[in-house]
Amino acid sequence: MSNSAIAPKxxxxxxxxxxxxxxxxxxxxxxxxxxxxxxxxxxxxxxxxVRARVVPDLCHxxxxxxxxxxxxxxxxVLGLCxxxxxxxxxxxxxRRHGLDPFxxxxxxxxxxxxxxxxxxxxxxxxxxxxTGAIAGVKLAAGSSPESVKVRLRLPGGxxxxxxxxTLPPVAYQPVVALTRERCVSEAxxxxxxxxxxxxxxxxxxxxxxxxxxxxxACGACISACPRQALELPGASLxxxxxxxxxxxxxxxxxxxxxxxxxxxxxxARLVAECARSSDDEGLAWLPMRLPCVGMVxxxxxxxxxxxxxxxxxxxxxxxxxPLRQEEQTRGRVAYCRQLLRPFxxxxxxxxxxxxxxxADLVDALFAPAPAATVPTADGPVTLVxxxxxxxxxxxxxxxxxxxxxxxxxxxxxxxxxVRIDALxxxxxxxxxxxCPTDALTSRLRQTTLMIAFDPELCLACAMCARxxxxxxxxxxxxxxxxxxxxxxxxxxxxxxxxxxRCGAAxxxxxxxxxxxxxxxxxxxxxxxxxxxxxxCPDCRILGSLGRGPQAL
Amino acid sequence: xxxEHSGAGGRPPDAARLSDRxxxxxxxxxxxxxxxxxxxxxxxxxxxxRIAALRNAKNGLAAQSDTAAQFAFxxxxxxxxxxxGTLDGARTGELQGQYIRLFQAAPGGVPCPPYESFYVxxxxxxxxxxxxxxxxxxxxxxxxxxPEVHEQPDHIAMELEFxxxxxxxxxxxxxxxxxxxxxxxxxxxxxxxxxxxxxxLPSFAERVSVADTTGFYNAISAxxxxxxxxxxxxxxxxxxxALEVAxxxxxxxxxx
Numbered sequence: 001m002s003n004s005a006i007a008p009k010x011x012x013x014x015x016x017x018x019x020x021x022x023x024x025x026x027x028x029x030x031x032x033x034x035x036x037x038x039x040x041x042x043x044x045x046x047x048x049x050v051r052a053r054v055v056p057d058l059c060h061x062x063x064x065x066x067x068x069x070x071x072x073x074x075x076x077v078l079g080l081c082x083x084x085x086x087x088x089x090x091x092x093x094x095r096r097h098g099l100d101p102f103x104x105x106x107x108x109x110x111x112x113x114x115x116x117x118x119x120x121x122x123x124x125x126x127x128x129x130x131t132g133a134i135a136g137v138k139l140a141a142g143s144s145p146e147s148v149k150v151r152l153r154l155p156g157g158x159x160x161x162x163x164x165x166t167l168p169p170v171a172y173q174p175v176v177a178l179t180r181e182r183c184v185s186e187a188x189x190x191x192x193x194x195x196x197x198x199x200x201x202x203x204x205x206x207x208x209x210x211x212x213x214x215x216x217a218c219g220a221c222i223s224a225c226p227r228q229a230l231e232l233p234g235a236s237l238x239x240x241x242x243x244x245x246x247x248x249x250x251x252x253x254x255x256x257x258x259x260x261x262x263x264x265x266x267x268a269r270l271v272a273e274c275a276r277s278s279d280d281e282g283l284a285w286l287p288m289r290l291p292c293v294g295m296v297x298x299x300x301x302x303x304x305x306x307x308x309x310x311x312x313x314x315x316x317x318x319x320x321x322p323l324r325q326e327e328q329t330r331g332r333v334a335y336c337r338q339l340l341r342p343f344x345x346x347x348x349x350x351x352x353x354x355x356x357x358x359a360d361l362v363d364a365l366f367a368p369a370p371a372a373t374v375p376t377a378d379g380p381v382t383l384v385x386x387x388x389x390x391x392x393x394x395x396x397x398x399x400x401x402x403x404x405x406x407x408x409x410x411x412x413x414x415x416x417x418v419r420i421d422a423l424x425x426x427x428x429x430x431x432x433x434x435c436p437t438d439a440l441t442s443r444l445r446q447t448t449l450m451i452a453f454d455p456e457l458c459l460a461c462a463m464c465a466r467x468x469x470x471x472x473x474x475x476x477x478x479x480x481x482x483x484x485x486x487x488x489x490x491x492x493x494x495x496x497x498x499x500x501r502c503g504a505a506x507x508x509x510x511x512x513x514x515x516x517x518x519x520x521x522x523x524x525x526x527x528x529x530x531x532x533x534x535x536c537p538d539c540r541i542l543g544s545l546g547r548g549p550q551a552l
Numbered sequence: 553x554x555x556e557h558s559g560a561g562g563r564p565p566d567a568a569r570l571s572d573r574x575x576x577x578x579x580x581x582x583x584x585x586x587x588x589x590x591x592x593x594x595x596x597x598x599x600x601x602r603i604a605a606l607r608n609a610k611n612g613l614a615a616q617s618d619t620a621a622q623f624a625f626x627x628x629x630x631x632x633x634x635x636x637g638t639l640d641g642a643r644t645g646e647l648q649g650q651y652i653r654l655f656q657a658a659p660g661g662v663p664c665p666p667y668e669s670f671y672v673x674x675x676x677x678x679x680x681x682x683x684x685x686x687x688x689x690x691x692x693x694x695x696x697x698x699p700e701v702h703e704q705p706d707h708i709a710m711e712l713e714f715x716x717x718x719x720x721x722x723x724x725x726x727x728x729x730x731x732x733x734x735x736x737x738x739x740x741x742x743x744x745x746x747x748x749x750x751x752x753l754p755s756f757a758e759r760v761s762v763a764d765t766t767g768f769y770n771a772i773s774a775x776x777x778x779x780x781x782x783x784x785x786x787x788x789x790x791x792x793x794a795l796e797v798a799x800x801x802x803x804x805x806x807x808x
Contacts, residue, residue, distance in 0.1 A: 092621065092622055095621060095622075095623075095624070095626050095627070096621040096626065098627070098630075100627075143624065144778075145624075145778060145781030145782045145784075145785065146781070148624055148785075149785055149789075150624075150785050150786050150788075150789040151789075152789050152790070152793050165576060165577055165578070165726055165729070166575060166576055166577060167575040167576070167577055167580055167790075168793070169622075170622045170623060172624050212785075
């Protein structure tokens with residue numbers, strides 16, 4: 001196990017809050033007119049676990065994180081004038097000074113706060129972005145041998161005699177790491193395998209296996225896994241949720257209506273140029289950079305709206321997306337827009353912007369903004385599907401009846417509805433054991449077996465239908481608002497058969513009848529077998545030994 | 553590398569750029585050899601001589617910190633140095649008692665058997681099969697356990713020492729300008745790490761973390777476990793690089 005300084009911290013572990021060091025580049029004072037950096041530092045330090053300071057020319061000082069040791073900080077946030085330069089060197093310097101590089105978050109204040117209409121607004125927006133980054137980096141699990149891989153690049157991309165004998169600069173890339181205890185691949189779940197664009201995930205001997213060499217850390221599997229069994233350094237669901245919660249929920253910072261802007265590494269420069277060349281009139285776009293926008297599920301979009309965002313935009317790479325996430329992203333946005341159509345103006349608050357020039361991006365982002373939303377969500381931001389979508393749908397449709405509360409069948413609906421043919425079901429509970437989200441649960445009350453279905457937890461993965469030996473389970477990919485409001489319902493109920501010897505309940509009556517029917521069709525000694533079927537397992541053994549309870 | 557930035561103060565970049573220091577592969581293999589040897593030594597029965605040797609080794613490792621800082625195992629490296637720094641002659645008795653209790657004999661059974669067979673041999677293979685496989689790897693590399701050392705080939709210290717020897721062979725090959733031999737050593741390292749050490753060291757380290765009370769063996773095995781797993785990844789990458797370099801048409805540069 002790795003040294004505790006950088007080992008992933010188990011969830012739920014109690015202890016003092018980790019200290020975060022915030023460094024702001026002194027050149028921001030000239031990049032953004034009259035930006036009060038000292039005031040921002042003082043404001044950030046109202047939280048006892050934050051230490052903030054201004055560093056001259058931070059953007060060109062990868063080793064400036066040396067200050068982390070002085071304040072015993074295990075995380076850092078860098079407020080920079082532009083996109084992070086020289087990432088590999090910064091990674092090495094962070095490590096050298098005792099920081100896990102995946103617990104260091106850069107924040108491009110220079111581009112995103114540059115053209116704010118007034119310096120007071122720039123200060124407020126900077127505070128918001130830094131607070132979001134701090135909230136996210138606090139929950140960063142850090143790296144481990146399983147969650148990073150070495151990247152060696154030949155200097156100048158050339159093969160040479162020098163390359164034979166010297167090591168190229170070393171950097172590390174994040175890869176997906178598996179928490180085996182949370183994974184239910186052994187029960188048949190393979191949701192993550194299907195979404196991986198590089199086939200880095202596979203089922204080997206019934207268990208999930210990760211091929212580090214193939215993983216490109218796009219994060220699609222992170223969003224697909226309902227058990228949070230997969231982790232990506234620097235990009236976990238918990239971090240993203242914390243960052244969004246901070247961006248949307250913070251009360252003492254006023255920037256007016258907020259928009260959440262999701263973009264990926266590939267579009268970082270374009271989005272930064274756009275931000276630099278536009279004004280934030282009407283809507284303050286708060287950027288969230290992700291490994292790939294394929295991570296953004298419908299639930300992410302709806303959660304943002306439910307927690308007060310006036311608009312959500314996704315900047316995609318279009319058909320040229322190297323990770324082939326365009327179709328998924330397009331489908332999710334279409335689903336959200338269709339879901340929100342009954343609510344005036346809300347559908348337009350979800351925007352998908354394809355590859356474009358910075359001028360087109362500006363036009364797309366700064367189209368007239370919808371009216372500010374009053375947040376009404378109950379509870380924290382959650383990005384784990386299907387709860388993320390279900391909770392957001394209930395919030396957004398609360399108080400709306402009739403057509404607006406109708407069902408929405410859609411190929412990209414993250415939610416589904418399960419139906420069981422109760423007359424043919426034998427109560428074997430295979431569906432309950434297989435369900436990866438516990439949408440299907442069973443309960444035995446005295447001698448009655450009940451199988452219940454909770455639509456808030458159903459991913460429409462159809463694993464229950466696949467494993468049903470009687471083929472009586474049907475799954476529909478549909479967002480049924482009425483079902484969500486109603487909550488869990490029983491789908492199957494049956495009494496237990498009682499042993500004809502001892503009277504104990506031992507199996508669902510329907511299962512006994514089904515087995516008897518199958519036996520009678522095929523076996524020669526069907527009568528003898530049927531009589532055994534009407535006994536509990538203990539009495540069957542005693543019966544086969546020619547003994548009864550009296551013999552004991 | 554100039555960085556265009558509006559409003560920049562125009563100061564030069566950080567002078568101590570680690571990226572500017574190309575690292576000789578021979579040197580890297582030498583550093584890895586020293587780490588494997590130190591951890592191996594620390595997991596043998598402690599004696600005054602051994603403890604003195606480990607303190608010297610610690611000073612040697614500390615001198616390589618700039619090299620180690622480039623790698624993801626750097627924090628574990630620092631932990632190892634810090635642990636070795638706590639050693640002194642006064643602790644020999646205490647550590648001997650801990651060693652026996654953890655790895656050799658204890659009421660109720662040995663809590664942390666330091667043998668691969670214990671963790672890997674699930675009874676489906678003939679008895680001693682794991683031992684034979686490990687010894688076979690030693691023989692293929694031209695290595696044998698000295699008769700003066702009374703430990704089985706699959707003892708943790710023997711396997712770590714074997715890796716140290718392979719790293720030494722690799723380093724010598726790079727020094728001699730023989731990339732073919734170096735690749736061979738990397739291949740053997742990669743194979744041994746994936747088939748043997750990495751398959752059981754995490755379980756061993758976990759047992760030690762539960763059973764150890766002084767912290768010394770817990771710290772050593774934790775640092776060793778992390779280092780081995782990071783190193784396995786690095787060795788794979790180095791081996792792939794060596795293959796790429798060997799198979800491409802090389803431009804011969806003047807070596808300055």
